[in-house]
Amino acid sequence: MPIIDALLDDFFWRALIGGLGVALVAGPLGCFVVWRRMAYFGDTLAHSALLGIALSFLISVPLNLGVIVTCVVLSLVLVVFQRSRALATDTLLGILAHSALAIGLVALSFMPDVRFDLTGLLFGDLLAMSRTDLLWIYGGALVILGLLAVFWRGLLMSTIHEELARVEGLSVETLRLVLMLMFSIVIAVAMKIVGVLLITALLIIPAATARRLAGNPEHMVALAIGFGCVAVTGGLSMSWFLDTPAGPSVVVTAFCAFLLVYGSARRAPA
Amino acid sequence: MNDSLASLQQLTVAFDKRVVVDRVDLTVSRGDIITVIGPNGAGKTTLIKAILGLQKATRGSIVLKPGLTLGYVPQYLSLEPTLPLSVRRFMLLSGQKLTACREALAKTGVAHLLDASVHHLSGGEKQRLLLARALARKPDLLVLDEPAQGVDINGQAALYDLIRNLRDELNCGVLMVSHDLHLVMAATDKVICLNQHICCSGYPADIxxxxxxxxxxxxxxxxxxxxxxxxxxxxxxxxxxxxxxxxxxxxxxxxxxxxxxxxxxxx
Incomplete structure (x- = not known):
């Protein structure tokens, strides 16, 4: 049945094109997650995406927008709490991550009219990629790449040495907000492909793989994008042919690339 | 004095209610080498962080000369090993031209390391790199926090000599923190002994x-x-x-x- 085949192909290609768009921005942001040791922070934001989804249903706004806003608000809350130093950061992140996830799940259970695929949200869904999602992904990618281009030196410098950056006149607070905004966008758009629970893996694994081969920061970003694309292509193909869940397949592929690179490359060049 | 680069008046910094820096008056002028010494927890680092604008003053004032360029050599360059970075790139991130970066590296004696990875430098080389980075900006006021930490004894003496020479060459003011009293006494014009408040100050021989x-x-x-x-x-x-x-x-x-x-x- 050629018509159905073409239609299914369409699903697959849509997912793939979307996935590559996500890998394009997950590369540079993943590097920042690794450099700034923000893995747990990324995880917390990703978990809160579910809360964002519930809120979006509640007040009828586009899911992506709801997620971005929720993530931005949560990162601001985090910054405020961190300042007060009442709790260690990882404790704070643990509390917020799982509370946000739990509140999201509870809130969704109060909306019996809303039909949604929880597994898809948590672990990604190959078939869920719509044309609107593609627009969101590439729109978001454009914003992120623009922000990166403008703030690159400052972001890098404040990552290397925050106090030095501040003495040299960079606005570290603004840069941190920019970074959080970018994270929120990438979580909102990556959610569809890999699911909220695995977004951090798509950020970290390609970047960590790239570290082994890279001699300077930009090189590492480029390689991370490359490994991200490999992971998305391999993972989605696997999902398509073997009928495995999309997100885990992408992460498994990324992990295989990681093992391959760490097994073959002797040590990092710099 | 129009040569005053930074002047503090009754500077007080308190965390919650604990006063860490207590009513400090201090003026740094062009050509000065002032070293702040004091026991652990005396507020030395807090004091210079306040001057650098990294720490808010609770009370009192800090007046920096308008248009002042600060050079800061942090206590220790702890670099994230996951971030690949060469000396060249680290210098260029200061926003200065490559020639200026090369000159600064030559001044601190690490020009040959231009293409090395910052992760492979020794403690002394790192300090010299940080110093070069501060110099590349042509600072009016050079602020150093424990510049000799992680450097062996011979290296320390050389480092303090270098700081003196740079002061002469650039005609900048130098404010540093140290708890290595012996070397400081030899290398400094004026010593400030801090223990929350300034308990004494003067020439090394007198103090x-x-x-x-x-x-x-x-x-x-x-x-x-x-x-x-x-x-x-x-x-x-x-x-x-x-x-x-x-x-x-x-x-x-x-x-x-x-x-x-x-x-x-x-x-």
Whole structure:
């Protein structure tokens, strides 16, 4: 049945094109997650995406927008709490991550009219990629790449040495907000492909793989994008042919690339 | 004075209610090398962070000369090993031109490391790199936090020499923090002894006799510094010795013993 085949192909290609768009921005942001040791922070934001989804249903706004806003608000809350130093950061992140996830799940259970695929949200869904999602992904990618281009030196410098950056006149607070905004966008758009629970893996694994081969920061970003694309292509193909869940397949592929690179490359060049 | 680069008036920094820097008055001028010394937790780092704008003052004022360029050499360059970075790239991130970066690296004697990875540098090389990075910006005021940490003794002396030379060459002001008293005493114009408040300040040779200094650092330290200076200035020693004995009547006998030991060393 050629018509159905073409239609299914369409699903697959849509997912793939979307996935590559996500890998394009997950590369540079993943590097920042690794450099700034923000893995747990990324995880917390990703978990809160579910809360964002519930809120979006509640007040009828586009899911992506709801997620971005929720993530931005949560990162601001985090910054405020961190300042007060009442709790260690990882404790704070643990509390917020799982509370946000739990509140999201509870809130969704109060909306019996809303039909949604929880597994898809948590672990990604190959078939869920719509044309609107593609627009969101590439729109978001454009914003992120623009922000990166403008703030690159400052972001890098404040990552290397925050106090030095501040003495040299960079606005570290603004840069941190920019970074959080970018994270929120990438979580909102990556959610569809890999699911909220695995977004951090798509950020970290390609970047960590790239570290082994890279001699300077930009090189590492480029390689991370490359490994991200490999992971998305391999993972989605696997999902398509073997009928495995999309997100885990992408992460498994990324992990295989990681093992391959760490097994073959002797040590990092710099 | 129009040469004043930074002046602090009654600067106070408190965390919650704990006062860490207490009503400090201080002026740094062009050509000065001022070293802040003090025991752990004396507020040395907090003081310079306030001057650098990294720490808010609770009370008091900090006036920097308008258009002042600050050069900051942080205590220790702890680099994230996951971030690949060459010396060249680290220097260029200052926003200065490559020629300026090369010059600065040459001044601090690490020009040959331009293409090395920052992760492969030794402690001394890292400090020189940080110094070069501060110099590339052509600072009016150079602020260093424990510049000699992680550097061996010979390297430390060389580093302080370098700082003096750079001061002469750039005609900048230098403000540094250290707790390595011996080297500081040799390399500094003016010493400020901080223990929340400024407990004493002055020329290195004088300060080790100051009762406030002895109270802060304890007798043995003050004695060992006194020994250090005796070697440089014998006549001053004899003079100072008499003064010292006056002070020491309040203290233990061990003091006199060590002082005699010191005298013996000269004969």
């Amino acid at each position: 080790s006799h100051d009762p406030a200094f002895i109270e802060t650092f304890g007798q043995p330290v003050a004695e060992s510094l006194a020994v250090y200076h005796h070697r440089h200035n014998h006549s001053h020693d004899l003079h100072g010795d008499v003064v010292d004995r006056g002070h020491h009547k309040h203290h233990s006998h061990a003091t006199d013993d060590s002082h005699q030991g010191c005298d013996h060393a000269h004969h």
